Amino acid sequence: MDEKPLFDGSFSVVGGGNYDNAGEVSTSIKTILKKMGLPGDVVRKVALVSYEAEINIVSYARKGMIRLRVVSDRIMIEAIDEGQGIPDIELAMQPGWSTANQKTREMGFGAGMGLCNIKSFSDTFHISSEVGKGTHLKIIINTNSSSLQ
């Protein structure tokens, strides 16, 4: 991205199945975007993508971070984690495929829809992963340039 971003920040996420503050980053992101005057549906999309990514980090990684970058015509969300990684990405992207443990399921997660949800709400979606190292998501959501003055 060449132009100077309207916002560029990173938020760290605690993993290891610790749900105490899970979702905090996404709430912060939502607040930031709302303050910037972005339309409601765009804010919701970004918040949703961020939230699913955040929950994935909490559920499956040791720790991670979410980077939010806003430019005039799009928003980029990057989720990078340190953790077990995904051995078979194609399988992981299948609706219903889940490796969630009991605790995750009891929270209401682990239905195997996280990555699918992220993808379906993204305009551009890219995922890479290395077993034993971690997973990297790159998402772009386009916005109306007229909504960002």
Place this chain on the structure above:
Amino acid sequence: MDLESVIKVLNLKVRSGEDKLKTEVRGGYAGDLLSDVMANSKEGDLWITRQVHQNIVAVASLKEHAGIVLVQDSEPAKDTLEKAIKEGIPILVSELSGFEVTARIYNLLKKTD
């Protein structure tokens, strides 16, 4: 009201239990948390859920549900279907959302009270 009538009115697709369609539906239970369904659903309930893994068959069998209704066009997993056929548990699929299917079944049963 029997299962067959519910299926007809709500356009449910039958995936298993074709020979159990005369089963009486006594009530309904909506929920996706298995421990909750085990604790709180009743015999003769039509269980409405979007869980598709094979454990749903064990639950429906143990609780003697009239059948399982999967919502939002969710299809049972392969091993779920196999188990359901083996145990004679009717699995039905609805294209409607959980709220819509649950609400309609409730009001359908209420009408015949």
Place this chain on the structure above:
Amino acid sequence: MTLHEIKELLDAEVLIGENQLGMEVKTAFVADLMSDVLAFATAGSLLITGLTNPQVVRTADVLDIAAVLMGRGKRPSQETFQLAEELNIPILTTKFILFEIAGRLYANGMRGCIEKVGSK
């Protein structure tokens, strides 16, 4: 239906949002699995669930959900309550099971926020 009407219909207790009972809600979503809510629930709808952990409130916040109605006599945990206060999300609780809740609301005009998959 307004939150007040929902409260009356389901004999519900309003834990947070006493000052928002005039809020109009036209659609509802029933779910115990967060992913479903995230994928399908729409802004301004009523979330009906048996979950009580703070993530329910986070989800409601992320999606601009109007209010959370906990069924099966479930009550929010302390953390959930605090978070809902912080984020200003109305929480109601009723002893009725989700089956009964959906049925009664539907009979009073409430509809699902999506009728079927693919109709969003």
